[in-house]
Amino acid sequence: MRDSNIYDRQRVHTCNCRGHWMKRRLGELAFGIVWKVLAFLGISRLDYYRHYARSDIDQKYKTLTGCTSEEEFDQTGKLVLEQLISLGFKQNSKILDLGCGTGRLATQLLPYLGEQGEYYGCDISPEVIEFCRKRYSRSNFHFLTNQMKKIPLSLGANFDFIWCYSVFTHIFPDEMVCLLQECKRLIRPQGLLLASYYIAGREPAFLKRVKSFYGNRDRMEYGDDFLREIISEQGLFVLDTISIQKQPIFVLRLR
Numbered sequence: 001m002r003d004s005n006i007y008d009r010q011r012v013h014t015c016n017c018r019g020h021w022m023k024r025r026l027g028e029l030a031f032g033i034v035w036k037v038l039a040f041l042g043i044s045r046l047d048y049y050r051h052y053a054r055s056d057i058d059q060k061y062k063t064l065t066g067c068t069s070e071e072e073f074d075q076t077g078k079l080v081l082e083q084l085i086s087l088g089f090k091q092n093s094k095i096l097d098l099g100c101g102t103g104r105l106a107t108q109l110l111p112y113l114g115e116q117g118e119y120y121g122c123d124i125s126p127e128v129i130e131f132c133r134k135r136y137s138r139s140n141f142h143f144l145t146n147q148m149k150k151i152p153l154s155l156g157a158n159f160d161f162i163w164c165y166s167v168f169t170h171i172f173p174d175e176m177v178c179l180l181q182e183c184k185r186l187i188r189p190q191g192l193l194l195a196s197y198y199i200a201g202r203e204p205a206f207l208k209r210v211k212s213f214y215g216n217r218d219r220m221e222y223g224d225d226f227l228r229e230i231i232s233e234q235g236l237f238v239l240d241t242i243s244i245q246k247q248p249i250f251v252l253r254l255r
């Protein structure tokens, strides 16, 4: 059943800059007004619930999660699998795909994963989970709807890998903290959690001022230090950083 409280609709913008408090307040105010106007016009609010519920997932599943073409869905999926394999993923590995969307990774794993392996995909959208259940139907492929901050799995520390691509790029820090805790609960001691982020300050110069986080559900950017601090506070550490299509991916492990 849909939990209408999961998406907090008032949470349109956030900006957190360095500098004198007055400049900071003015900066926040200016950003706030811009985001609110865009939100009012319906331009800048990404709501995955509505997005999937209103879309023809069967027809458009390859282009509903940010890919500009069907080829990109397949190509990036292949790159992801190659990266996972280079980090030790095997045909008998157990993986959780957190925020699985329409199954970019599931598409690649369907022919790759062996009978001993296990794939779990979860997402906040019941529609997309229903779609995935039908499309990627194998006895060792499981799909479930999760809440914004909770993953309803009671398997214990079971996963060799947790893959979280383009999800923390759309949520707020407190939500990410809860999901990191959930990942910590579900990952094996030597397992790897791979999560992609937007790191603030890499693109327009004015964003270099961003210290902690900035953005909305369209795009959430984190300051590098702030992000590493959050990760460390959750008892995880950054083993490495890789990238897929220029999007930084942190490779995390339990401390």
Ligand SMILES: C[S@@+](CC[C@H](N)C(=O)[O-])C[C@H]1O[C@@H](n2cnc3c(N)ncnc32)[C@H](O)[C@@H]1O
Pocket: 048, 049, 065, 066, 098, 099, 100, 101, 102, 103, 104, 105, 122, 123, 124, 125, 128, 146, 147, 148, 149, 164, 165, 166, 167, 170, 171, 175, 179
């Ligand atoms: C840009 S799409 C990426 C989908 C998929 N990971 C991929 O690589 O194609 C972001 C996905 O994250 C899901 N999502 C957003 N917040 C989430 C949360 N708190 N828990 C699980 N999934 C979430 C959205 O519903 C959406 O399917």
